[in-house]
Amino acid sequence: MKSWTYILLKRDLLIAFRRSATYITPLIFFLIVITFFPLALGPQEKLLSSLAPGVIWIAALLASLLAVETIFNEDFRDGTLDSFFISLEPTFILVFVKVFIHWLITGLPLLLASCVAALVLYLPFESVSAMILSLILGTFFMSLLGALGAALSLGKSAILSAVIVLPFSIPTLLMGTSVIASAINNQEYTGFLMIMGGMLAIGIPAICLLTVEALLLSYD
Amino acid sequence: MKSWTYILLKRDLLIAFRRSATYITPLIFFLIVITFFPLALGPQEKLLSSLAPGVIWIAALLASLLAVETIFNEDFRDGTLDSFFISLEPTFILVFVKVFIHWLITGLPLLLASCVAALVLYLPFESVSAMILSLILGTFFMSLLGALGAALSLGKSAILSAVIVLPFSIPTLLMGTSVIASAINNQEYTGFLMIMGGMLAIGIPAICLLTVEALLLSYD
Amino acid sequence: MGSPPLFYRWSSKALVWLGVSSIITLSLGLFMGIGLSPADYKQGDVYRIIYIHVPSAIMGESIFIFMALCGFINIIWRAKISGMLLKAAAPIGMSFVLLVLTTGSIWGKPTWGTWWVWDARLTSTLILFFIYAALIGLHSTIEDKIKADRAVSILAIVGVAIIPVIKKSVDWWQTLHQPSTFKLTSAPSMSPEMYQPLLICVIGFYLVFAFILTLNLRNEILERESSKKWVKEVIGNQS
């Protein structure tokens, strides 16, 4: 038995891969922001590597933001969203699936790109694994938040949803930066990762449910 | 006699101004992105003020990109774009009007916000006028480029959009940053401004015409 | 006060009381603070800005908590009035936060030597300001008011997480900003001559909030019920 969840997964992935801009734009944007810093600051290795955690994280946040804001738009306009709400699956699971696909498409490529960024910015090699772990958790959280923003501003301007989301992404930014910075200084960073994990653990059910509420708004 | 250009101008402005959020959100968005940098990179005044030109420009770039993306989407979907092509006015003028309105709504408020940004990033006071001049030219160019990208991604050739728009935004970014940086160091910056002006002078007719071509692509 | 017309009539009496009491309390507090209390031994008279700075900071935060509560009630029980309260409170809260930011900046120039520093409390307050702005922006984009209320309720519930961060920012991170002296659990470390007027000012600010909130709520009700007969009668009586 194929569930709607599975079909949704397959369909959205297919559509995303047909429209390659979906995953290429955030990637290129990420790299542009990254390359900008050596250009602006000059190529001093020391300075760059001390700034690297922050730079990588800012670029990652902005890139995932650029991508997430239209996550529900098309489904809303062409009536697919209706079938969410009359399906047997609980809607928040479908929302979760949408977010997950979205993260697969835009978040995952960023992980790859971030390795390149680490190289360019002279990030110490030992901290790369910390960076990847923090990015996995953080970009997923950003996708979740972005989905809530997109749902709240459904059919409205993209930039509005960004404004809704950005203030809430600051804790992620701080945590993510701290993880990499600690790793560089050989300090313990699992604490920060646990906090990020905790945010995700609370965030997944809470934000998915709130997103369902927000989507329902456009149905009244 | 009211021309279609005038009606278009009025209509798009009305749709935008119906909600104050349309012009306030890019402003807030810009400011939030600005606050990201001190948070992630550390609050040292010296570092920040040396990064300020680039940070302001990255934020401005992102804001105009985010805002312009959907400039033709709605008109395409609801059939308004058809009336562009069967109207008496030449289409590239209509495209120019769309871009201009768009810039009025999203680019102009950024100028205000950039003054606040200059304050909190400790940008030297003397360079503010240079910043504003460079932003005026640069954001308009970004709106133009973004419109081309938006037109390209209407059809199926969406990949082109990311690849075309982002690389071309790099010169703008570099020029804009150089203008402010030169102003900080009390160097001559009119040269850079002239280059930006030149890009705009060539860009307005050229990109508008290309955008018309790109729009026509989605008609075949 | 279930029905709007009833509330409207009842509130016009409340308005008078709120207006009078807030003016009295606030002027008493400010007079005691600015006129009577001694100058600070380190900062001199600049410190008196505290009597606006701190109460408005407290208001900015409590109004957000109030809004989150309203939002919660609005989502769970769909009580229309809670949505209107939320809408009416948002601009007041935002103005108070703006007041904190400006008074803080003004205070910062002489004491810290700069208008702005990127310290935890200041930044978190700025974020609170952004959240207020997002809330108001979102409300303005949804033309159906009831939907807008619910959208904003969701945002207020999520956003309330920032309040403990602001509160605790001075304890968690070492910052330039003054640590908390107001605590529920222990006696304040300020001298009573400074402390008492501050307390009165805080009460005065709460009363001002209640006053403006009632005003805003009345306008909101008139606007939303503008097609109803009682509203036309009310407006007719006034003009």
Next chain:
Amino acid sequence: MSLRFSYVKLFGKIALSMLPYLKVENLSCFRSDKALFQDLKFDVLPGQNLEILGSNGSGKTTLLRILLGLLKPDAGSIFWLDDQQNYNNYRTFSCFYQGHQLAVKNLLTVAENIQMTKASKNIDIEAISKCISRVGLIDPHEYASNLSVGQRKRISIARWLLDFHKIYFIDEPFSALDDEATQLIQDLILDLNSKGSSFVITGHRSSGIEATHINI
């Protein structure tokens, strides 16, 4: 094969007890103080159809969406009944909804658009190409963006056949279609009726299918 089988099984079950699928009592909906409809009362029995007629803006789409739980009514109750259980929740019930918007994705081909639909079982390529030819579409690998409006609608109609649904809610099934497609839909409805499915459809004038009519 398996498709056929499950139809028969379900139909057998239904034939035993003729509880209505859907029972509506005193349903009302107001928009800006004006009643769109008031005190509506009807049943939808297994295998029987309901046709909602009314002029533009009379509230047909609104009623359909209320029945599906996408909008809230201002008064009244909707019961989803089964031969075994008595639910108050449309979610547990198998419905199909086709609104004015057809949920056809431009970037998918005809076959993909049909395949990637909510369904309770595995759908093999053969079943899909059978559906496609049944609704008169020719090339299953054409992108939907290249199709005419009527052809897009046929995609949505092909989806009816993929799975057994107890009730089909179809908003204006006949608009934008030619005579051939109109005939096709009528045959399809008859066919699905005989398998125990019911249709709730809207329209501006009676379409000629066998149905209870309500005017709103």
Next chain:
Amino acid sequence: MSLRFSYVKLFGKIALSMLPYLKVENLSCFRSDKALFQDLKFDVLPGQNLEILGSNGSGKTTLLRILLGLLKPDAGSIFWLDDQQNYNNYRTFSCFYQGHQLAVKNLLTVAENIQMTKASKNIDIEAISKCISRVGLIDPHEYASNLSVGQRKRISIARWLLDFHKIYFIDEPFSALDDEATQLIQDLILDLNSKGSSFVITGHRSSGIEATHINI
């Protein structure tokens, strides 16, 4: 007033010389090697109508868009003629196009949606509210997002009346409309015909208005 006047003036002018507005010769269009239509040949005379009939996907919309210059034909030529000049360019000619998509903006009210349309003259509020009541819409200040599909279509129909157009190209004018609106459109077409405008419309079956028919 001035609206009426210009109609009369133009009509007078047209009556003198009965050159066709539009002359089509040997028009063909192929899609993936299959001809949608081939060697079409027709004229559209002032005040006379053309009805393009065909089944779903037969190419009616495509033909309309080719006539308007939105798509390029694979062969054949289209002449836009006037009593004085002979143009090859549709741009200089006054046409009105209503496609499947109606160009109705959700964020504008009914009145604004009508007002903010391409038009050659100043349109006063009175003219607009006359149009609105003529097509049977009630509240001019309702946002279009709150309207039903049929009501949105009526907005587009109200736009016909704002300005004089030589040819109206209307894609499926009658779909998604109730009987009242259908009657209304027929009356409108008759009315505008008498003022010298022509209609090119599409449909799946003959609509009963007086017109030359072509089947594709």
